[in-house]
Every structure is written in C-alpha cells, then in structure tokens.
Amino acid sequence: MGLFSAHSSDSDDPLLRPIYGWRARARRLVWILVWMFLFRPTPPPLHNWRCFLLRLFGAKLGAINFVYPSARIWAPWLLETGDLVTIGRGAEIYNPGGVSLGSRTIISQDAYVCGATHDYQSPDFTYITKLVRTDPQVWVCARAIVLPGVHCKEGSVLGAGSVATRNLEAWTVYAGNPAVAVRPRTHIEMQWSTGRKQKDGSR
Secondary structure, eight states, rough: SSSSSSOTOOOSGGGGSSSOOOOHHHHHHHHHIIIIIIITTTTOOOHHHHHHHHHHTTTTSSSOOOEEETOESSGGGGGGEOTTEEEEETTTEEEETTTTEETEEEEEEEEEEEEEEOTTTTTTTTTEEOOEEOOTTTOOOOEEEEEEEEETTTOOOTTOOEEEOOOOOOEEEEEETEEEEEEEEEOOOOOOOOTTTOOOOOO
C-alpha cells in the first residue's frame, strides 16, 4: 500500500478513499525524507545513529540493536524490539499493525515482515492490519517472509526464502512455501544480553 492514494478522498466509493488521513500521511512523508537523507546513506557501522533516528520517531528499542542502512521500517512508531536485535541489509518491516521483535531476534537480509493485508472477499477490499511478533532468539533467514498475525515462538527458525503463514512453534526449524516444520532446533539458554543475565527473555 502506497503512502498516498491516487484518488480523491471525497469519493463515495470506499475503494477510492485513502486508507490513512492526512496527519498519518504527513508523518510518513517526514519519516521517508529522514530515511532517505539521514538514515539510508550512513555507513553500516553507525547503528547507534540509526537507532537514535528510529527512537526519535517513536520506536521502542532495546539495548544494542543492529539496524542496517538499507533496512526499511514502514512506521518506526509501531516497532518494538528487545536487546541485541538485528534487522539486516534490505530487510523490510511493513508494520501498520505493529511489529514486536524479542531479544536476539535476527531478521536477515532481504527478509520481509508483513503486517497488513486485504480481505479479497470483501466488496470494498477491506484493509486489515495485524500484529507480527517474535519471541527471543528467533531467526528469520534471508528472503523469508512472515505474514500478518504470525507469532514466531522462542527459538524458531524460518529458512531462507520460506513463507510463514501460520505461527511457528518454539525451537523448530521451518522451510518451504507455505513453511512447514522440518526439524527441531537445539534449545539454547540465553545466558546474557548486553552484559547482564536474562532469566526470562525479557529486557
């Protein structure tokens, strides 16, 4: 869904009305400009600067996140992360329904986390937003896709190029389109995060 609708907002046809009001679109426009000129051109090691910009726009980030310059976050104000989260090169977080990433989650290069869809059975093609969330120690591999409403439970892995249409069970590796469980993953105790122990995976 684009930032602006190409149609008039005063049409009686719901398909011709913009989904978001002018305030939301203006906020998105400002963020896009900041992303283009202050976020995207920065050298890869400047993670702290990019996290500062995300927080400036309302993101709730844990300690020491690694967000790469070519990563795209649709709405920083709808992003929440734990500690030591990585959002890799070319990854896209489309989060109109919110995205919550648990500690030590990795979103690898060119992965796509999608938080919205449309009801294709509806006459007005109803826009639907859903929260996408990961528990701690989840890995979404390169070019994988996580669809709206999916919950990736602790330690789950979504293989490269796979598509998660349903919840991923804990400590399980998934692959394919749609993704299916292919093998268990060894449970890894999270002994530390940013220099301090964690007992329950929370920040």
